[in-house]
Amino acid sequence: MYQNLLVGFFIFYLGSFSCHVLSKTDSQDASALNVMYTSLHSPSQLSNWKAGGGDPCGEHWKGITCSGSSVTEIKLSGLGLNGQLGYQLTNLKSVSYLDLSENQFSGTVPYSISQMSELKYLNLGSNQLNGQLSDMFQKNEKLETLDLSKNQLTGELPRSFASLSSLKELYLQNNQFTGSINVLGKLPLDELNVENNKFSGWVPEELKDIAKTGGNSWSSSPAPPPPPGTKPVTKRKASPFREGDESSSSKIWQWVIIAIAVLLALAIIAIVIALFSRRRSSPSSHFLDEERASQRRAFTPLASQELTNDMAPESIKPFKGNKSFDSDASVDMKPLPTPIGLKDPQSDRAKSLHDNEFANRLKAKKSTNAQAAPFSMADLLTATANFATGRLLGEGTIGRVYRAKYPDGKVLAVKKIDSSHFQRANSESFSEIVQNISRIRHTNIAELVGFCSEQGHNILIYDYYRNGSLHEFLxxxxxxxxxxxxxxxxxxxxxxxxxxxxxxxVCSPSLEHKNIKSSNILLDLELNPHLSDYGLASFHQRTSQNLGVGYNAPECTRPSAYTVKSDVYSFGVVMLELLTGRMPYDSEKPKSEQCLVRWAAPQLHDFDALAKMVDPALRGLYPPKSLSRFADVIALCVQPEPEFRPPMSEVVEALVRLVQRSSMNMKDDLAASRRTEDSDY
Structure with a gap:
């Protein structure tokens, strides 16, 4: 009997040992690290890391610590890494310690960190991160240490910082933050460094004894008293309470309450007068009509997280203030750097561009002299594994797109155009197509980097966007x-x-895209859009009515009827996808809901119906006013009559105003929206 027990125990031990040896890292954790490795350009410093597959826990990937099959710590400080982190961190749900400090990471602080609910330590200090912090910290309640110091971060601190209920140490020094630090007042901080920023206002009493605050623009006037009913402030190192202060402070509060009551009364009277005047002077409250009723003032893009450096305005022009969206309305050309084939900007417009900070940055960033480079067929065959099926990214109306990978880690998208498109009469030559596309330079357009015309093949080569298309995301x-x-x-x-x-x-002559759809909007690591498949309209002449079910305007039954206003309609459908999360045509829906435009258009001005149409993935987290204004723009774009659709310049202006209003009112709008699931978001 003892022998049998011994044999059983030995078998059990071997089984347990073999299970331990063969255990693999959680597949989602491994996949996230694979993507991170690729997005960091496969650096040699990360020993044992792989771009696909592998076992981070079992193979001792550099900087990775695991508990069981879950990755729990990532320590990659001071390795000279560069690139952008993107959204891939979302999958690392068990990581509690993340140190990426002292590297050369660029871009914004990725929103994906908001989903890492187990984080206790996060250090992104001493990098090259820029832009504003998103309002994304609602789920990071376990975070105890946060270091964002020595970057180039801007804007005000997000309100969700108030959700960091476990935060003990916060380091924000040596950035360009603005506004107040009041949102930090109630946090249980032991250490706080906000030195060398652009903060203003007053340091909250709760923080004065622990905060390092030098190098900011604090107000020299006395801080205003707290609102009535506020509990007395208790500092981290409070002095003993003196009884004699109680009666005098009571009298002060009485005067404060009287003063506030008088101010409130005056404010109410002023509001009533303003509303009465507004009703008399503004007969329409429609989103776009409001601006047409204004004094035709030029709009200025707002320096907010919605308009980052990569999203800087391509052009600035005064709002034309047309009384109707007339298809014959004159269009002012924008003051862009002018490649060959583009309309010359007017001199006064050029001056306004020169004075605009965002446009200057963009002009410096985007060169107009770059030309597409010739690629050899031999190199492309090697890079695409002879155009293997496993490298196929997608297939469109004019050809297939493959992924090409080079030994140095560079990845490109290779578009093989079907040779039949060059066999019909009056077709453009491939060299003409390459020449015309090479002239198109815009920060939101996928750039042509190369071409190949050998052995009867005509190939266009573009940058590869690792986040795929908007269609895939939605x-x-x-x-x-x-x-x-x-x-x-x-x-x-x-x-x-x-x-x-x-x-x-801007392009001269004007270019119709003819294939605007979500699968042709590619997203970079920071989810900025890049429109693809442009400059190929001549291939779509005979099939424009069949380019994409649900995207085509009613007039597109005849290819010759396609105009720029047909592009506007297709763009409106893409906006509907963003609003609803639905596909333009879905045969699995009830018949009345299969065509997205037909189902949604009648409901765009009904707010109750609109709220039910919103993509459930948003979980109610949207500002209601912003939603309504977004729907207004969609309704204008998808009108059945082409002449009533606005030109794209007015669509851009409407969206810029929406961004401006959202960035000013986002806090109020979010507070009023349905945020019952904040804790799960």
């Missing part, structure tokens, strides 16, 4: 690669609108 993504937040959706719409405006109103 309709094919799993939970960890979502969500596209409301702000991100507006940003994607605005960037795409700028790209279409450039084709329609």
């Amino acid at each position: 309709h094919m993504s799993d939970d960890f690669s979502k969500p596209l937040t409301w702000n991100t959706r507006i940003r994607i719409a605005l960037g795409t609108a700028r790209a279409v405006e450039y084709l329609h109103e």
